[in-house]
Amino acid sequence: MSDSTVLELRDRLKNALLMIDYRTVREVLTGDHPGMTPFQRVEYLIVPVLEQIGTGWENGEYSLSQVYMSGRICEEVVDMILPPSDPSRIRQPKMAIVTLEDYHVLGKRIVYSALRASGYELGNYGQMQASDLVRRVVADRLQILLISVLMLPSALHVKDVVGGLQEAKHPVKIIVGGAPFHFDQQLWREVGADAFGETATDAVRIVHQLMEELA
Numbered sequence: 001m002s003d004s005t006v007l008e009l010r011d012r013l014k015n016a017l018l019m020i021d022y023r024t025v026r027e028v029l030t031g032d033h034p035g036m037t038p039f040q041r042v043e044y045l046i047v048p049v050l051e052q053i054g055t056g057w058e059n060g061e062y063s064l065s066q067v068y069m070s071g072r073i074c075e076e077v078v079d080m081i082l083p084p085s086d087p088s089r090i091r092q093p094k095m096a097i098v099t100l101e102d103y104h105v106l107g108k109r110i111v112y113s114a115l116r117a118s119g120y121e122l123g124n125y126g127q128m129q130a131s132d133l134v135r136r137v138v139a140d141r142l143q144i145l146l147i148s149v150l151m152l153p154s155a156l157h158v159k160d161v162v163g164g165l166q167e168a169k170h171p172v173k174i175i176v177g178g179a180p181f182h183f184d185q186q187l188w189r190e191v192g193a194d195a196f197g198e199t200a201t202d203a204v205r206i207v208h209q210l211m212e213e214l215a
């Protein structure tokens with residue numbers, strides 16, 4: 001698919017989201033775009049367009065309700081287009097994904113689906129506070145924890161999770177992702193994570209690498 005077609009699709013998607021035109025959003029995202037997988041639709045269309053809308057809101061161009069409705073509509077369509085879980089599950093370490101002290105849930109949902117579609121089984125912890133998360137990780141004896149955050153204060157709470165798990169002497173590999181880690185490429189190290197992934201595809205790659213390390 002050419003760059004100009006992708007740009008054109010992004011424009012259509014953005015206008016439709018801002019107009020809260022659910023039908024057109026669905027048409028753009030489920031339409032016949034040969035060579036574009038469901039994950040590419042998410043990563044080449046939804047992620048950059050929601051980012052543009054977020055920046056537009058920051059600059060006073062769009063209202064918070066437009067940002068909110070865009071997020072909600074995308075959540076619904078993502079559920080429709082992402083593939084179901086792969087029936088041939090991979091033998092793997094115990095893992096789960098969580099949104100830490102944050103209400104931005106779309107990224108987590110996509111990473112969760114990407115891992116399940118690639119054959120991994122993992123728990124979905126929903127949204128949690130750091131102290132509850134530490135208790136749950138220990139109780140469930142997790143070996144890999146994926147944390148999604150979209151706000152800087154939430155990203156800084158990863159430190160509390162890392163500290164709490166060290167105190168509990170529970171070894172677990174922590175993979176983080178989300179906007180604050182894109183904005184500051186050193187942040188994941190500063191909060192004590194073991195890895196950072198930019199996209200859902202990265203998450204699958206990193207889990208695969210960690211599995212080899214843990215084997």
Ligand code: B12
Pocket residue numbers: 043046047050051053054055058064067068069070071072075101102103104105106107108110111146147148149150151152153175176177178179180196197198199200201202203
């Ligand atoms: C949609 C949106 C919302 C929606 C959320 C709807 C929902 N149900 O999720 C609503 C309107 C509710 C919202 C609210 C707020 N928001 Co908001 N929001 C956004 C926006 C525009 C897009 C986020 C999104 O869904 N993107 C699409 C998803 C698919 O992308 P993603 O989450 O990045 O995930 C991808 C990757 O990051 C990666 N990934 C994600 N998680 C993980 C995890 C792992 C382990 C790995 C490997 C990879 C990975 O893979 C995903 C797929 O590729 C962003 C802008 C931005 N730049 O991100 C602002 C943004 C995140 N919001 C922001 C803010 C400030 C807020 C509010 C505080 C606004 C307010 N004043 O009320 C509230 C706070 C809510 C809260 N307490 O959590 C700021 C955060 C700034 C900061 N530095 O902290 C941003 C960056 C906007 C901005 N430019 O200022 N928001």
